Amino acid sequence: MSITIRDVAAAAGVSTATVSRALRGLPNVDNATREKVKAVAAELDYVISPSASRLASGRTGSIAVITPYISRWFFSEVISGVESILQKGGLDMLLINVGDYQNGHARIPPTPRLKRRVDGLLIISLPPQDPDLEPILNLDMPKSMIGGITQGVDCIAIDDFLAAQMATEHLVQFGHTRIGLIAGGPAEARFVAETQRERGFRSVMTRYGLQEDSMLEAFGRFTIEGGERAMLALLNQAVPPTAVFAMSDEMAFGAMQAIRSRGLEPGEDISIIGIDNHPMSGYLNLSTVAQPVAQLGVIAAERLLAQMFALGDSAHKPDLVNVATTLIERSSTAPRKR
Amino acid sequence: MSITIRDVAAAAGVSTATVSRALRGLPNVDNATREKVKAVAAELDYVISPSASRLASGRTGSIAVITPYISRWFFSEVISGVESILQKGGLDMLLINVGDYQNGHARIPPTPRLKRRVDGLLIISLPPQDPDLEPILNLDMPKSMIGGITQGVDCIAIDDFLAAQMATEHLVQFGHTRIGLIAGGPAEARFVAETQRERGFRSVMTRYGLQEDSMLEAFGRFTIEGGERAMLALLNQAVPPTAVFAMSDEMAFGAMQAIRSRGLEPGEDISIIGIDNHPMSGYLNLSTVAQPVAQLGVIAAERLLAQMFALGDSAHKPDLVNVATTLIERSSTAPRKR
DNA sequence: TTGTAAGCGTTATCAG
DNA sequence: CTGATAACGCTTACAA
Numbered sequence: 001m002s003i004t005i006r007d008v009a010a011a012a013g014v015s016t017a018t019v020s021r022a023l024r025g026l027p028n029v030d031n032a033t034r035e036k037v038k039a040v041a042a043e044l045d046y047v048i049s050p051s052a053s054r055l056a057s058g059r060t061g062s063i064a065v066i067t068p069y070i071s072r073w074f075f076s077e078v079i080s081g082v083e084s085i086l087q088k089g090g091l092d093m094l095l096i097n098v099g100d101y102q103n104g105h106a107r108i109p110p111t112p113r114l115k116r117r118v119d120g121l122l123i124i125s126l127p128p129q130d131p132d133l134e135p136i137l138n139l140d141m142p143k144s145m146i147g148g149i150t151q152g153v154d155c156i157a158i159d160d161f162l163a164a165q166m167a168t169e170h171l172v173q174f175g176h177t178r179i180g181l182i183a184g185g186p187a188e189a190r191f192v193a194e195t196q197r198e199r200g201f202r203s204v205m206t207r208y209g210l211q212e213d214s215m216l217e218a219f220g221r222f223t224i225e226g227g228e229r230a231m232l233a234l235l236n237q238a239v240p241p242t243a244v245f246a247m248s249d250e251m252a253f254g255a256m257q258a259i260r261s262r263g264l265e266p267g268e269d270i271s272i273i274g275i276d277n278h279p280m281s282g283y284l285n286l287s288t289v290a291q292p293v294a295q296l297g298v299i300a301a302e303r304l305l306a307q308m309f310a311l312g313d314s315a316h317k318p319d320l321v322n323v324a325t326t327l328i329e330r331s332s333t334a335p336r337k338r
Numbered sequence: 339m340s341i342t343i344r345d346v347a348a349a350a351g352v353s354t355a356t357v358s359r360a361l362r363g364l365p366n367v368d369n370a371t372r373e374k375v376k377a378v379a380a381e382l383d384y385v386i387s388p389s390a391s392r393l394a395s396g397r398t399g400s401i402a403v404i405t406p407y408i409s410r411w412f413f414s415e416v417i418s419g420v421e422s423i424l425q426k427g428g429l430d431m432l433l434i435n436v437g438d439y440q441n442g443h444a445r446i447p448p449t450p451r452l453k454r455r456v457d458g459l460l461i462i463s464l465p466p467q468d469p470d471l472e473p474i475l476n477l478d479m480p481k482s483m484i485g486g487i488t489q490g491v492d493c494i495a496i497d498d499f500l501a502a503q504m505a506t507e508h509l510v511q512f513g514h515t516r517i518g519l520i521a522g523g524p525a526e527a528r529f530v531a532e533t534q535r536e537r538g539f540r541s542v543m544t545r546y547g548l549q550e551d552s553m554l555e556a557f558g559r560f561t562i563e564g565g566e567r568a569m570l571a572l573l574n575q576a577v578p579p580t581a582v583f584a585m586s587d588e589m590a591f592g593a594m595q596a597i598r599s600r601g602l603e604p605g606e607d608i609s610i611i612g613i614d615n616h617p618m619s620g621y622l623n624l625s626t627v628a629q630p631v632a633q634l635g636v637i638a639a640e641r642l643l644a645q646m647f648a649l650g651d652s653a654h655k656p657d658l659v660n661v662a663t664t665l666i667e668r669s670s671t672a673p674r675k676r
Numbered sequence: 677t678t679g680t681a682a683g684c685g686t687t688a689t690c691a692g
Numbered sequence: 693c694t695g696a697t698a699a700c701g702c703t704t705a706c707a708a
Contacts, residue, residue: 002454004685015695020687028693047453051392052685055700060389062432070421071632076414083408083435087446092455094400095433097421108425115385116340117430224617257621279562280618283595294409342701353679358703368677390701393684679708685700692695 003046012040023048062092063120063304066110066136068099072222073250073278074293078124078146081297089305094118098132111135120304123148127191142307144300148192149320154307156300156321160193163289163325164200164245167273170287170327171243172208175336176271179205180216180234180241182227182251197247197275216241220251227254235262242270242336249274249281249288256284256332271333275325287333290326299323341384350378361386400430401458401642404448404474406437410560411588411616412631416462416484419635427643432456436470449473458642461486465529480645482638486530487658492645494638494659498531501627501663502538502583505611508625508665509581510546513674514609517543518554518572518579520565520589535585535613554579558589565592573600580608580674587612587619587626594622594670609671613663625671628664637661 009016014033022029022037040046054060065082069075079095086093094117098110110132114121121143126133128148137143137150144154171179181201184194205212215237218230227246234241235258246252252274256266266272267285274281277290299321310316347354352371360367360375378384392398403420407413417433424431432455436448448470452459459481464471466486475481475488482492509517519539522532543550553575556568565584572579573596584590590612594604604610605623612619615628637659648654 002685006685016686017688017696018694021694024687030693033693047450049393049454049685051389051398051454052700053687054389055387055393055702056685056687058687058700069418071411071414071418073409073411076409076417079414079433080407080409080435083433087435092451093433095417095421095431097418097425112385113430116387116389224621228621253618253621280591283562283566283591340701344701354702355680355704356678359678362703366677371677387701390684391703393686394701394703396684396703677708680706682703682705684703687698687700689698690696692693 002049003044004049005046008037008041008044008046011044012037060092060117060119061090062094062118063122064094064096064114064118065122065124066096066098066126067124068097068126070095070097074248074276075124077293078297078300081294082122082301083297085298085301085305089301091119091305098126098130109135111139114139120144120308122146122300122304125191125193127189129189142304144304144307146296146300152318154300154303154318154321156296156303156323157193158291158296158325159322160196161200161203163275163291164197164247165204166325166327167245167275167289168201168204170273170329170333171245171271172204172210174243174271174333176241176243177208177210177336178213178216178239178241178243179210180218180244182218182220182230182234182244182246182255184222184247184251185219194247201245220246220248220254222248222251224250224254224257227251228258229254231255231258232261235259240270243333244270244272246272246274249276249278249286252286252288252332253278253280253284256286266332267334269337271336273333277326277328281328282330285331287330288328290328292323296323340387341382342387343384346375346379346382346384349382350375398430398455398457399428400432400456401460402432402434402452402456403460403462404434404436404464405462406435406464408433408435412586412614413462415631416635416638419632420460420639421635423636423639423643427639429457429643436464436468447473449477452477458482458646460484460638460642463529463531465527467527480642482642482645484634484638490656492638492641492656492659494634494641494661495531496629496634496663497660498534499538499541501613501629502535502585503542504663504665505583505613505627506539506542508611508667508671509583509609510542510548512581512609512671514579514581515546515548515674516551516554516577516579516581517548518556518582520556520558520568520572520582520584520593522560522585522589523557532585539583558584558586558592560586560589562588562592562595565589566596567592569593569596570599573597578608581671582608582610584610584612587614587616587624590624590626590670591616591618591622594624604670605672607675609674611671615664615666619666620668623669625668626666628666630661634661 009019022034123145125147218233220226220230273287275289307316360372461483463485556571558564558568611625613627645654
């Protein structure tokens with residue numbers, strides 16, 4: 001029914017082998033022959049059958065992007081960066097959401113869906129204790145991950161420890177001593193970034209001999225609404241913090257709302273800083289530590305491609321790539337009022 | 339190297355045909371045989387080779403999601419909805435970004451990448467005049483689209499005409515007569531939604547005999563920043579509007595910022611309303627016409643599946659599905675001050 | 677209910 | 693540089 005390589009071969013007066021070589025740009029094809037074949041193929045509107053090609057060659061020409069969320073800002077931004085590189089590399093992108101967060105019903109283990117289906121894996125921020133992670137890492141194919149740390153795998157991330165230090169230090173420099181923390185969730189189910197950010201926060205607190213009050217930590221689940229609830233909890237303390245470090249801008253947005261709902265003004269009455277530099281942050285005057293999110297995706301995809309094409313000769317050596325962050329001061333942080 | 343259906347057949351003492359039938363849940367297999375085969379397959383950790391299966395059966399088990407953006411809120415939300423259904427249906431999702439907006443360099447026509455690669459197409463908001471659209475629609479496979487209108491194709495959308503009417507009417511009811519419009523872009527390159535929303539806006543203006551001043555229309559490109567610039571342009575008019583309808587919440591966010599930058603207060607001095615009910619809208623007190631974005635993706639995916647599985651018997655009839663919207667009043671809109 | 681065997685459309689190995 | 697031809701691993705009539 002569909003037109004095959006044999007039709008092209010016949011029409012061009014060559015063998016299927018030659019057609020295959022000519023069309024894929026392989027060497028050892030006479031230039032005239034190649035042009036002829038290309039012309040015939042174009043005229044016949046011939047398109048290679050990926051299934052047949054995959055079966056015969058063993059390469060699938062596609063890579064799986066595994067993510068716990070699709071629509072959250074950070075993730076969609078990363079995915080967008082990844083896609084741009086994969087498209088450029090002529091690879092198909094299979095998007096797989098492993099978050100059971102959405103609908104709660106039992107998650108299907110993704111491993112079987114991956115086994116013989118893709119040539120590479122790009123893993124976005126799977127928490128180390130996620131039960132799916134290990135089987136995925138055991139899959140024998142090139143992989144690179146964003147926001148994780150695994151020996152022997154290309155890992156791309158900002159230095160979360162440092163970013164949190166920058167944010168916290170900024171608050172300390174403004175004279176704040178009673179500083180609250182809005183984290184994502186409790187330690188049992190954390191992304192690597194969360195753990196690192198908490199460590200960074202604590203390291204600065206300790207360095208300046210500041211009291212670490214466990215009542216001054218709340219969880220915001222990385223959502224606006226969660227950030228709002230977390231801030232309200234902090235405000236309900238006997239002695240509320242005068243400054244707060246939120247692990248993400250979106251949680252900080254919610255926190256600012258909570259602050260206002262108490263008749264207080266962010267910056268004026270309570271300083272707040274986030275991490276991300278979300279597109280809204282400039283408009284809401286939120287101080288933050290900016291990270292180049294889409295760029296993380298770009299780099300991870302590029303390193304994945306490097307692995308896939310570094311066959312034999314120049315062996316690709318996996319590494320941990322740290323991308324730089326920048327402190328952006330806006331009016332949500334200000335010197336502490338005595 | 340990898341374990342094949344023949345290994346399973348041998349180990350189970352049956353033919354490859356039986357293994358194939360048993361594993362795929364086809365009828366006419368003895369129950370005992372089926373269980374035996376399943377057990378052996380599980381033990382051998384056997385996974386069907388998709389390439390071989392596809393080649394033999396002609397079905398790819400994957401569908402392409404074609405979108406002009408990945409990381410913009412509306413699109414990532416839709417994609418998320420689509421993914422949840424496709425995953426449930428056991429289908430792979432190929433995400434294809436056809437926006438050349440990102441990097442400007444010549445876009446590769448997506449048609450060849452689609453030809454023999456997927457079983458179905460889910461098209462998100464391609465403008466009717468997009469040169470890629472027609473070749474895509476000509477592809478002979480099930481398709482459904484979101485935010486578009488094409489005869490003979492399943493189309494899912496809100497009633498954009500009505501939504502714009504609701505928003506505009508809301509402003510009129512508050513006594514506003516000089517109403518500005520923040521659209522996406524000029525008529526030459528519009529999404530269907532834009533065209534419909536402009537029509538809805540104008541229909542209400544006309545119904546109430548309100549002046550339509552072409553100087554009171556500005557383009558915001560559906561971004562926050564664009565909305566800000568557009569609003570500034572409106573504010574620079576000799577007689578600025580007292581109320582503004584923005585075609586999206588994100589543009590409205592930018593517009594609110596612009597209003598504040600002039601020392602004015604949204605709602606107090608200038609009313610503004612958007613469309614979407616973006617997660618930030620509640621926090622910014624933006625009035626809006628809410629649409630269930632992820633739900634659009636869910637429905638579109640479900641209808642696509644319906645087409646793919648309605649082979650023969652109950653023929654699926656393509657249709658235009660309209661999803662309901664709701665007016666949400668917040669403090670960004672208020673009665674006009676005389 | 678089960679087995680046989682002919683494809684499915686390429687790629688890749690050898691010769692030539 | 694080019695052509696036969698044997699895989700690749702599964703599905704699916706058709707037989708049994």
